[in-house]
Amino acid sequence: MSQTEENSPQPSSGETPVPQAVVNRLSLYLRELQHLVRDGNETASSTQIGKLLGFTDAQVRKDLAYFGPFGYPGVGYRCQELIDAIKKILGTNQVWPVVLIGTGNLGRALLGYRGFGNQGFRVVAAFDADAGKVGRKIDGIDVLPLDDLKKTIESQNIRIAILAVPSPAAQLVAEKLVEAGISGILNFAPVTLTVSKDVHVVGVDLAIELEQLAYAVVNRQARE
């Protein structure tokens, strides 16, 4: 843990803030670079990276340059070095303990999801309002009662929560999370959460993702 902002390579406050779109692509660069390393590549140029992701080379360079001069003229970017740099920027060079609320269908799947661990996140506890589910272990993780939320979050200094409860409960649970000191919520309930400005919410609405596909298919837009 210890996700403090000390010695982070982000532009210090006061400078141009990094656009959200850039931070999003940063995660994609990271993922792609990890694949490149796995395939045995030592370096990659902005053109190569861009081709893989469908971006222009200029965009790749500009995005990365927000955070520092990582590239080597004439050579490109050293993959592993850039991976380490991006992880540090995103804060995933260390492991974040996270809690999961809601052990329904989706919650249980998320508990078993291996992708989190690979990228610097570890679900340390699960919570459920249903007394019948409390006390179980799912994929080795204890299911605790909601009453233990604050205690757990405070004692383990947890900053991020995954919210996978039914829609009608989402707002209330979100408020409990904030009250317990959480600063980031990954919300799977298809509702807009209202939280104070210093709490960050990323929403994943599976139906919305399908709707976007439906629209694209109906309008048969060829990409590019």
Next chain:
Amino acid sequence: MSQTEENSPQPSSGETPVPQAVVNRLSLYLRELQHLVRDGNETASSTQIGKLLGFTDAQVRKDLAYFGPFGYPGVGYRCQELIDAIKKILGTNQVWPVVLIGTGNLGRALLGYRGFGNQGFRVVAAFDADAGKVGRKIDGIDVLPLDDLKKTIESQNIRIAILAVPSPAAQLVAEKLVEAGISGILNFAPVTLTVSKDVHVVGVDLAIELEQLAYAVVNRQARE
């Protein structure tokens, strides 16, 4: 089914294409309007809708106006009417049959997810490469062998697939889907899929979503 583009209210090709960001927000408007109706609201103004979602009133009006003059000056938008209009635009005024590939942790959770049905999607079949899983029924849906993919997709005229297979298999399965005639893929594998330009891919990478949260938390950006 019959997701043809006949009598859709989208701007006919040749006119200004609607920005992707607008289509994304359209889904959010839909979701919010459905909540408003559930709460007994007959009409809503652009200011109200914007407040709920954190957008300006001007943006709400401009977004909606891409698709037609849905509002009533002095009154606002009639919620149910706008819901119906947006559904038609997105293509979800009819039910889309979809297939799911991969019945691991995540795949099974998606099979049980109720949110799809509410929004115009129905999973009609699941597929798995593992012969041991084939033949089962999960949440009432048959698990079929990958060999049946093309047959199923063609016979039921399926356009959209949900891909929840392990990363190493994703690209290959995606190619099979495209070969079978799929035009839209909701991809949960943390890889960039390479498909022909007329196939649409929406990616959901759960680790990336958490990374975005981590960045926001580390940089403790107050929103707004």
Next chain:
DNA sequence: TAGATTGTTAATCGATTAACAATC
């Protein structure tokens, strides 16, 4: 009518791309 709210135009703001000197 007066009040509310739309659709739309013009102004602003921000993000992407192209181009190129600097670098290895």
Next chain:
DNA sequence: TAGATTGTTAATCGATTAACAATC
């Protein structure tokens, strides 16, 4: 050195916001 590729500036492009006449 020649070739490749960066970081960055300026130009372009697109999206958001403000303002307001038109409408109910």
